[in-house]
Amino acid sequence: MDLGTADSFAVLAGQSVTNTGPTVVTGDLGVYPGTAVTGFPPGTVIGTTHIADAVALQAQSDLTTAYNDAAGRPATASVSGDLGGQTFTPGVYEASSSLGLTGTVTLDAQGDPDAVFIFQIGSTLITGSDSNVNLINGAQACNVFWQVGSSATLGTNSNFAGNILALTSITANTGATVNGRLLARNGSVTLDNNVIQRADCAENGNGNGNGNGNGDGNGNGDGNGNGDGNGDGNGDGNGNGNGNGNGDGNGNGNGDGNGDGNGNGNGDGNGNGNGDGNGDGDGYGYRNGY
Helix, strand or coil, X not given: CCCHHHHHEEEEECCEEEEECCCEEECEEEECCCCEEECCCCCEEECCEEECCHHHHHHHHHHHHHHHHHHHCCCCEECCEECCCCEECCEEEEECCCEEECCEEEEECCCXXXXXXXXXXCCCEEECCCCEEEEECCCCHHHEEEEEXXXXXXXXXXXXXXXXXXXXXXXXXXXXXEEEEEEECCCEEEEECCEEXXXXXXXXXXXXXXXXXXXXXXXXXXXXXCCCEEEEECCCCEEEEEEEEECCCCCCEEEXXXXXXXXXXXXXXXXXXXXXCCCCCCCCEECCCC
16 A cells, blocks of 8 residues: 555644644644644644645645555455454455444454555444554554545544544544554544554665684694684674683684674684684694794
8 A cells, every 4th residue: 555645644634633732743744725733732743744735735635546545455354343352364354334443453464564454444433442453463553554434533542553544534532542644535633632653664674794704823832732713704894813822722713703894813722723704723733842
């Protein structure tokens, strides 16, 4: 699902955004074609507020595209009534009329962080007080979409996850928290002492490191010396280490190359250890007086 420029918004409305109390919105807030934004302050927007400007216009256009995309996806299963107590795997779930949530609904990504959940709701979405959307096994709020055919209402002190794409209006009652977005096409968004955190998908990263470790150790004493060199390289660079050991026994040289190439070699005993970063070492020792 692509939200286009609406992706940067935590709250977007068609007619107005109204707030009561110390609501915190993390992400952009906007309205188009309406011009009314009230209640900030005492509310706080950690982002940019767009009132009937070109950015809000484009975001509303992209929201319409995303809404139609979500509504048009072929359903993989049907749902009805109350989602509470149920667990859903990735898919497209269709409710022909209103949908409710009391208690907890669980969305299980089954280990796939890119798993997408779409709920197509023919009429209203109403969540109860203290209700909860629980994401497990890699599920991300950024990939959960609630396409609502009329209006959505989030219950007092509820904990909601996902992006609401509502045709009309969205109301977040006192103390409701949202990990996602409240995006209303034609109506208003009403807030009351809420925390709205725009959901961003976590990026997967890959790291590559090349390193060489060299360790040289010289040992003098009675007996024979055996040297072992071990090199570990992380990052890019070369590591050099020198170690000296005196006494009876065996000598080991260890070279470690870390980060941008620093290595340390320590030699204990009689032996001489040389490591080239791959864990290969040669050792030699001298008897006293020779």
